[in-house]
Amino acid sequence: MEFKKVTALGMAAVMTMSLAACGSSETATTNTDTKTDAAATTTDAAATTDTAATTDAAADTAEAAGVPTYAEVTLGEDYTDLTTTIKFMHHKTDREQDGTIANLIAEFNKVYPNITVETEGITDYAETALLRLPTEDWGDIMFIPTVDAADLPTYFLPYGTVEEMDQYVNFADNWKNEGNCYGIGYMGNAMGLLYNKAVFEAAGVTTLPKTPDELMTALQAIKDNTDAIPLYTNYAAGWTMGGQWDGFLGAITTGDETWLNQKFVHTAEPFADNGDGTGAYALYKILYDAVANDLIEDDYTTTDWEGCKGMINRGEIGTMVLGSWAVAQMKAAGENPDDIGYMPFPITVNGKQYATAGPDYGYGINVNSSEENQTAAMVFVKWMVEESGWCDFEGGYPISKTAPTSFVFDGVEVVSNVTSLEGEEDLMNEMNAESELNFNNGGDSRVQKIVEAADAGIPYEELVAEWTQAWNDAQETLGIEVLY
């Protein structure tokens, strides 16, 4: 009897506790705690499987001598009689729903009728993929989630050496470990300016602007000659401010690939006026001037992100500052997909325009799959990259070096911002936190303030002085050496 009572009491306690745990995650502090906990567990899990799996993987690669490398597969000729079923995990739920992926697979099956491809689109991809990754039997192909470069061989099959892969695809070194390439992007993203070709034509702008001044002239022409909004800020959405404008810092605005991740934190006056329409100063000045000259929408506080897609498609908007990933969405939003254009960002450094580009999610092949499935997966990935035209369909920067592309960036040097120096990886994060400017880190309110200041008539120099002050104070607090 006594024992029963105690158990009952214990049960009740446990149940109430678990209930309470659900309820209390509403408070901000507990919530974040749980998140970090979850993150910690995943890394823990990854770490524990690590050692065990590496030995396995080594054994597997020895066995898997029969799996061809990316270069060894000749599409349409090899393995056409291979019969198996592979599973592909991805995050493009919209393409899963509208049948695009099913169509691609149908095309694939015309050449490889016996390879059945099952797909799974996952909404909460970044987290779900990380949780499934250590289970080893998640399928055969996935878009690689955030995995440390050191762990890539534990989970994924190499496509070949980076050198070799570099002949076939762009960004071959993005997922690299000891000279091997473990991931191939499904599309690339470039940073530039989204515009409506018809609006530019109607405004009489025939050559694309190459400098901030030329852009202002073009925007003014749009205002004078058409009814379109010259530059739609998307102020109210928030992420479209800091999230997009900060993306041009670095090589695009300075022509220096090392500026963003190596020099920025050590610069005394990163926002100083270079006088030639370059640098961070010129970048944010574009936004300031557009607002000050009334070249934006009537009421910036009530912009509507979903609505802007149809508006630019119909020719009611001239330009928007968004990455190339947005092109496909804008094209799909109305009846004039051909009017949507993408141009290099109008900043010219020493007579040259730059664009930065990088891969979106990349295909990774499960190292623990059977040899047969790995071969089929290798064929499928190569077909997706080179033959499917998916990357171009999404309006992405090309991945394959041979596949046809409609992405044109004339007279632009495509570069990537190099990563930070060894031992200085955390400096940028610390500077962002200390200065509260949050570059490339959700600093939306800082960019929103540019719009507000321009609207209220506060001089741009005052904003710049404020940022410089915050930046220098942070450098001093953190003891960061000022070198530039």
Added chain:
Amino acid sequence: MASSQMAAKPKKPFNLRKWIRSREGQQALVIVAFSIIPLALLLIFTYYPFAEMFKFSFFKMKYVGEREFVGLKNYIDVFTRDDLFSSLKLSLYYIGGAIVQLALALYLATVLCFGVKGGNLFKGCMFFPYLINGIAIGFIFKFFYTRGFVFDTVLQWFGFELENLPYWLKDRSINNISLVGTSVWKYFGQNMVLFLGAMMSVDSELYEAAMLDGANKWQQFKYIMLPSIKTIVTLNLITSITGSLSAFEPPYVVMSGGANGTATYFVKMHEVAHTSQKVGLASAMAIVLLMIIFVATILQKVFMNYVFKSSEDEDVNAAKKREKKLAKARAKEAGR
């Protein structure tokens, strides 16, 4: 009895089994068993995190990584940085809104209490906004205030010209008032229902008696209704003002994170804690806000006591006046 017997024989060794079976032991056991769960929950999920937050407020720290003890620096920052403490000024808008909201609720509750045709329908309609999720209300009002949308259209029906109407969210002189409007709209119905509930419980014989004595509606309200519901008035006032100090949803949702000069103290705190990851500073801000709310609540309590003290008894001045009148009348009588 049992305890005195135990006390009388101190030599007897303490027997746990026996004690538990005794009436006293059973009583203690039941009390402990019933209160341990709620107490544990309270301690684990409220007081422990609070103590941790208090500790955090003395550190310079992020969510992960090392922590550095900085003493009172965070508190000094809260008061000296011109963008943090001054954002409390925006709370004045919300406090103003809270007072309008309570006055409106009290007025409508009184009207409904004296009996109106379709009263229940009105009650339902006015209470309804309180049931809508705050985030949804934010989105509703985002469209409501958009140039040329709902609000502007409705005003145009009444003859306003669009050119003469202000930009409700862009114009910095009125955008905070627009935001306060959303929270008044949401909460006045709830206040009204609370008032109405308290009013209904007043004995109707009192009104009848007052009517026979010739009291009009205003006098009934002042001398019968208001004193009877003073507890609920105080409660509503305290919750509304506390809510005003920690206003978050309207600026965060309608103005996408408090842009355009609408960032209240709470929104600032959120940004400091989550975007800039200055957890220590944000914790200090939270503690400061807590202290302010304590002070505000105590002040209100004192103020309300003062206000209702005079109306508890008869109005002193009125009594004097009546005495005078009576004296005059008596004098006249006597003079005759």
